[in-house]
Amino acid sequence: MVTNDIxxxxxxxxxxxxxxxxxxxxxxxxxxxxxVIEEGKDIxxxxxHTHWIYDVPGGGNCRRCAFRATEVFIVAxxxxxxxxxxxxxxxKTIRLERSYYGLYVPAGIWHEMVNFSTNSLAFVxxxxxxxxxxxxxxYGLFKAERHEKEQRF
Numbered sequence: 001m002v003t004n005d006i007x008x009x010x011x012x013x014x015x016x017x018x019x020x021x022x023x024x025x026x027x028x029x030x031x032x033x034x035x036v037i038e039e040g041k042d043i044x045x046x047x048x049h050t051h052w053i054y055d056v057p058g059g060g061n062c063r064r065c066a067f068r069a070t071e072v073f074i075v076a077x078x079x080x081x082x083x084x085x086x087x088x089x090x091x092k093t094i095r096l097e098r099s100y101y102g103l104y105v106p107a108g109i110w111h112e113m114v115n116f117s118t119n120s121l122a123f124v125x126x127x128x129x130x131x132x133x134x135x136x137x138x139y140g141l142f143k144a145e146r147h148e149k150e151q152r153f
Contacts, residue, residue: 018104018106018109019085019092019103019104019105019106019109020103020104021094021101021102021103021104022042022043022073022101022102022103022104023100023101024036024037024042024075024100024101024102025042025100026100033099033100035099035100037073037075037102037125042102043073043102043104043125044071044104045071045073045127046127047125047126047127048126048127048128048129049125049126049128049129049130050123050124050125050126051124051126051130052077052121052122052123052124053113053120053121053122053124054120054121054122056081056116056120056122057116057118058116058117058118059115059116060116061112061113061114061115061116062113062114062116062122063111063112063113064110064111064112064113064137064139065110065111065135065136065137066108066109066110066111066135066136066142067107067108067128067134067135067136068107068108068134068135068136068145069107069128069134070107070126070127070128070131070134070135071104071105071106071107071126071127072104072105072111072124072125072126072127073102073103073104073105073124073125073126074096074102074103074105074111074113074122074123074124075096075099075101075102075103075122075123075124075125076096076097076098076099076101076120076121076122076123077099077121077122077123078099078119078120078121079097079116079117079118079119079120079121080095080096080097080115080116080117080120081095081096081113081114081115081116081117081120081122082094082095082096082113082114082115083096083103083105083111083112083113083114084111084112084114085105085109085110085111086109086110086111086112087108087109087110087146088110088142088143088146088147088150096122107127108146108149110136110139110142
């Protein structure tokens with residue numbers, strides 16, 4: 001069960017509304033702070049893959065995609081960046097700048113990681129290993145697939 005989550009209520013009740021900012025456990029000490037991510041407790045999926053993004057030039061952008069079946073959890077371990085979420089109807093920008101908050105992005109949501117501060121470090125946990133067939137990198141294709149899916153329901 002996910003705890004300490006902050007729903008993004010300004011999004012419509014669509015699949016994008018399922019994306020949420022989650023506050024992680026933070027332990028403070030005079031020697032420094034410690035934060036923890038636990039599968040099944042802090043994030044709603046089994047972790048199958050992790051990667052990190054670094055050396056993005058200040059003000060730069062990197063990932064722009066949607067996954068058909070993979071869920072992700074994104075944390076700014078250092079520095080800051082924005083994540084733009086898009087469900088095909090509405091866009092919402094979330095600023096990640098604290099290492100004890102992460103953003104859960106369900107499958108089927110277009111997300112863009114933009115506006116990186118210098119020396120940022122983004123940590124990404126995924127529910128599946130990277131699979132190019134699961135990844136949509138073209139926004140037009142994403143919109144077309146969303147429209148097709150909506151027509152079936």
